Amino acid sequence: MSELKQAPDDLCFVVDTAFYDSDKLRKLNQVKWIPRVPATLKESKAWLKTQDAEINWHAIDDNY
Numbered sequence: 464m465s466e467l468k469q470a471p472d473d474l475c476f477v478v479d480t481a482f483y484d485s486d487k488l489r490k491l492n493q494v495k496w497i498p499r500v501p502a503t504l505k506e507s508k509a510w511l512k513t514q515d516a517e518i519n520w521h522a523i524d525d526n527y
Contacts, residue, residue, distance in 0.1 A: 470494065 468491065470476075475495040482488075482496065500507050 468494070 479499045
């Protein structure tokens with residue numbers, strides 16, 4: 464946790480379900496993170512079956 468707090472402002476971390484803890488989220492509210500959703504969840508299963516052409520993708524910027 465202390466190492467994450469000291470991370471540069473422009474870093475973004477990919478986290479798994481172990482990160483979903485209210486205490487961790489509260490302590491690291493300034494850290495940018497992207498959740499890794501388990502493929503076993505109902506919503507995940509539905510998205511994984513969806514064809515790319517059916518998804519309304521949004522470009523964030525030229526780096527993505």
